[in-house]
Amino acid sequence: MAQSMLNKIVVNGACIVGIVGRNVGYRPTTTIKGYATQLKERMLVPEEKVTKSVFMSQSTDIYANLALEDWMYKNMDFSNHHVMMVWRNEPCVVIGRHQNPWQEANIPLLNEREIALARRSSGGGTVYHDRGNLNVTFFTPFERYDRKYNLELITRALYRGFGINATINERQDIIVSGTASKLGRLTAYHHCTLLVNSNKEDLKKSLAKREHGIQTKATPSTPSPIANLSELDNRVTIDSLQTAVGYEYLRTPALHLADGGQSLINKQRGFQFINPTDEWFPGLNNIKKELQSWDWCYGKTPEFTVSRTFPVPPELLAPALVYSATQELVINMSVEKGLISDVTLSIPPGLVESGFHGQASVITHLKGKRFTSEALNALEEAMLTKRSNSDVKKLDDREQFVAKCFDQVVNTN
Incomplete structure (x- = not known):
């Protein structure tokens, strides 16, 4: 079915491009048990028999493009056919599999x-994506990943x-x-994000790192210099860069860096437009839905704790009393799979004596809630329902302070 769906004709201006299923190299997903035997038995073809394609995604939806990457990774055989995919997205923030979004991104701003x-x-x-950067993904067999x-x-193409003259640093990243x-x-597969004319101000604001009390073993990002390629040379546009990188890929042999020129380009499968939809790639929508889900984007976050201390304003303390120490509200939370698993609320004497007694109710209502504004709604409900007078529908000053x-x-970056 997948092969027939890939026999699509795509019209882009005067250019008509077809993707033929047998050339794409479709492979049904293999069971884990069969991987070892399959890997042992398969024989990779010599370098001169490997052909290449440049796939150009027609979608700017981050979830569709990530789903396409995953679909290709799971379903295609790259043993004699290497693929480079180029793609762009509308503004979005993309975190790594083992990262904490609350630590890496400005969630309230997003x-x-x-x-x-x-x-x-x-x-x-x-990384931050928008229409001003070009994403490039290289697909190869495991044994030929390089x-x-x-x-x-990419540096040769630039x-x-x-x-x-782009440089590669000690982490094998291109500096741009x-x-x-x-x-x-x-x-x-290996993917890169190349900044062409990305909005650097939006990038900085979206990736503002949170430094407010989070402790986690999640993988931290390593800051890199931000530079748009168009600032280095105004001839660099998304289209011109896509063309330059694409032709460099097609003119380069599969396993070593050399210039095969036009003769090698002529032997390749060229540039091919692809549309990441279920019609083209059966089952892709299921992958996309999973990637869009809260359970994946936030629920896959490694366990973390948050600890914050807040001085209590003097006007909220019990009047006519003098305290020997600063009156501080201390909040400690443990978060597992994006859900609040434990809460410790340390109420200072001055706040207790002034009339706040909602600690037990607050803790009970917060457990199991998402580490989002959902928790704040539960907190407000907890402080309202603990009262004997159910007609009161507004938090008093002390409760508003605790809620703030x-x-x-939850929300500060």
Whole structure:
């Protein structure tokens, strides 16, 4: 079925491009048990028999493009056909598989501006995407994964096309991009984010790191310099970069960096438009729905704790009493799978003596709630329902202070 669906004709201006199923190399998903035997038995073809394609995604939806990456990783055979996919997205923040979104991104700002947050299946750090950057994914068999080859190929494209001398740092990142990879038993992919004319101000605001009391073993991002390629050379556009990198890929042999020129380009399968939909790639929508889910984007976060201390304003303390120490409200939370698993609320004497007694009710109502504004709604409900007078529908000043403190724990960046 997948092969027939891939026999699509795509029209882009005057260019008509077809993707033929037998050339794409569709492989039904293999069971884990069969991987070892399959890997042992398969024989990879010599370098000169490997062909290449450049796939150009027609979607700018981050979830569709990540789902396409995953679909290709699971279903395609790259043993004699290597693929480079180029793709763009509307504004979004993409975190690595083992990262904490509350620590890596400005979640309140993303929610306010309706900027999508997505978690990749691959590792690595957090990146910001918009229509001003180009994402490049290299697919190969596991045995032929070569991160340095991919990055060197991009630097060659930048130099050949624009005379830009890009460097690779000690982490094997191009200084103007972010990279990550995923290695499986049979297949591997490596993707890069190249900044062309991305909105750097939005990037900085969206990736503002949270430093307010989170303790976690989640993978932290390593900050990198931010530079748009268009600032280095105004000839660099998304289209011109896509063309330069694509042709560099097609003119380069599969396993070593050399210039095969036009003769090698002529032997390749060329540029091919693809549409990441269920019609083209059966089962892709199920992958996309999973990647969009709260349980994946936030619920996959490694366990973490948050501890914050808030001085109590003098006007909220019991009048006519003098305290020997600063009166502070201390909030400690443990969060597992994105849900609040434990809460410790230390109420200072001055706040208790002034009339606040909602500690037990607050803790009971918060457990099991998402580490989002859902927890704040539960907190307000807890403080209202503990009263004997059920007609009171407004928090008093002390309760509003406690609620504001919880809001800062959950939503402050």
